[in-house]
Amino acid sequence: FYSDTINTNLTKGSLEVFTFDKNQQKIDSTVYYRFFRNTEMSLLVDLTINMPFHTNLIKARFKYVQKQGESRFNYRFINLSTGQNIISYQWHFGDGTISNDKNPDHTYLSPGIYRVKLVIKSSMNGIPGSNTYSKIILIRERSLYHIGGQVFANLFPVDRGKAFLYYKDSADTFIPVDTVSFDTLGFYIFYNLPQGDYLVKAQPDRASEFYKVFCPTYYGDALKWQSSETCDVCSTSWDYDIHLLPIEGVLAGEGIIKGNVFVVDNGLKRFGLDSGANITLYLLDSTGSNMTYLYTGSEGDFDFSNLNIDRYMLYPEVTGVTTSEITVELNEETPQIDSIIIELSLSSVDYIIPAKKSNSEFINNLYPNPVVNGEKVLLSVKLKSAGEVTLTITDFTGKTISNNHLHFNSGQTKVNIPVTRLANGVYFVSITDKQGRTDTRQLVINR
Template structure:
């Protein structure tokens, strides 16, 4: 329809009038003349420099002849299926406008928001997820959040449907197989600080028989390491399109392509091949990509380097370099202050008059006997005048081999009395971990496999010193022992199966809610660890299919002293329930056997204590008790044993040799029950 607007303007002061007319065509129905509708899908992946490339694929109907893509960051493309690189995280509104030839006279526009990287996420948190499927139609999704459990999990399944919850199940329309981009958004709230943290993660899900079962690869020939011939392949069937990104801002299309690099533009480029395949027999489509490093000038090979350092005084540093997968032939150091050095281990003194912050870079060159060479560079910031601590590092191992994916935690107290905790992930494939800026102090180091590890739940979370429980772990006084701090994960044992079940709950006292992601260890009667579980978001756990016998359970959290629950499973008691309550640095059973043997237990007095601590106990029957005193990092600083008969008792223990601070006393009965009390020592 032709819509016409006519306007009449009158100026009262002069009596003049003005008439204007304008006309536009308006298309009713599908948004344009003819029979067409704009639509597109997309898939993305990250690049080594932190940017993201997105492959947009036109899915419009109506045989359009022209395409205009507004990519949300100010860029425009006129290709049918463009590939675009986004350099910054964020949410972008992408619009595709299609137009047919003049005979059809059809146009339409379709817009969709895409999330790049962490998108609108805020705060220092992450999330990830994985899924199971048995028919490539119904999927079970499982979400995780780090460093704390999220309060809300929001799922977008990419087909217009959403769901809320840490675990979600979704069934796709089997007649519309293909690729969907699933997005998990988590929101975490820290009541202690009032901070809120939002994180995003995305994965492609293939529905139908097409599945995630296509791939591509490529190889190349070169005679001068400047001009390269690239050859692409796709499996299980030939791709419909081959898109090359040569890493220097140039692209090409086709299964075989040539490209000449500018040697002055750099010596290493990441080449990416993106293929799109369509199976007309099933209607499934498949998108795949692969990438390789190309070294211009003959510096081929894939290597890495890293370094750490130790400081003595405010301005003097020892630097130590490493190279992977083979030792470097040359180590070149740039200290960021205009001075340089060479060697795997070097010493440098900074001049504080030049500043208190320097960027130190290590460049390594490795030469392989077959003729390839490798160049790598890493940099770290160095802060002077005591603003920066030391580095702490090591490797997490399973059966003396590096793990694939693990989380490493650092817990302790620095020399000022401040409680320190930090987390990092191991480097994929090498099992290596690093902590920077660690202040002097005493620490425990702990490692646990992540859900994406092929060994998940086959090895216990383990402390440095190859200990299963924190109180058996080796306490590290920073630098004593010296780096590296390697952790060998302890394997989970097998145990006899049967009809028994041990269920339980973990909760935090003072209204802090359920204890989720808490490690619960199952032991035999002699307290040999058999296996472990992590409580779910409701604080629930369950050990199933257990043979008749006597078992023990305890909560394992760094710095938390846990009571031990003893359960007996037999034909009359096939299901046992255990309840733990975590309060401060202690984990209590909701009903303690020792409590049933005591009529009354007083608090420590006087409190605060200076020389001698007292506690009164009224025993209901005779028993032996052990007393252990722990400081606030969990070190045992005092212990004694006493045989108590029925009646009133006053127990005393000296504290004059202990430093000021917070302490926990644990009184354990011969039956395994435990009572804990808190007190303060002042001088």
């Protein structure tokens, strides 16, 4: 707090306040109040003064981690410095090399003891500041560790199943690194792991007596990877037991929900996905309780049966990818839904596309469907009489991709449709005759 009295004989004008540092360098000047007076009076003015920047408010700090990769001595240095207006970073790694990156990677040529120093510099209102932090680090041969545990369903070990290991990389993304099977007592072991953070997921095989009775579960006894506990691997440990979570529903109805899951983004390959096969798909009730689950088939197909008339949510669970629930409702009029398409992409957006209904029957076949490779599909159409037809292809949003007018003879007609320019996704192929009758089939591109 600072106060002072200013005496002046002026009867009008403005009050301007200057601030200087200890070297008489002007820091700031501001007009705070304009006044006019014709009688004796006093002016009370509140002033706010911008104080010079204190260099001791910046503090250099860092940590370092050993990186994955071929080099045994590859480290990442992570800047943890605090303060305002930091303009530069200079790292001295203790082996004669320097970096000006904020978070540099550095590879040492040999193990040893090194003093690493970080110098940060700042500037505010022309006043420079700096701070230095150093620590001695021991660079040694990479240590490798083993981890494992036992998988239980209630009190019983699960003897048929797999454990999946995911590594947390520098971008905080979990990527798959290993898969092992349980032994007869439900034990799993991952060997030769470098230090780091990992996720472990355990799931029963389809042939297991616990399949669809107990759910795939992460270490920390969590259903979803976002809620799981990471394994901070810095030593060998066999304490990573997993207790599979039981399903919570009883299904005794005649309802059916069927469809397919497709991967439409090549970016998901790094998460171990290049198709919709073997994806864990949960069926939740309207409150989010897990009713049952399954692993999708080789074509990404799924089939939930014996369902009660109710509202459900489908949830595809993919480690490292944020997905969302999809609401599906069964009612007395529609107790079965058998054409649901779920698309998975790296942008974490899920789509549900019900198949369009046709009001006529022209199209006999559309092959191959889904399209996994190849440049065209064969459309087989049967008309009662010859005439002009319109062949239309639309995407799932309703956007027209192509629209062609063709002449078909009566009886069976086959035509090749080029699909090389169609991206992965769901499309609809429609034939409309001259009377306006339309038949539509769903086409899936999943290269």
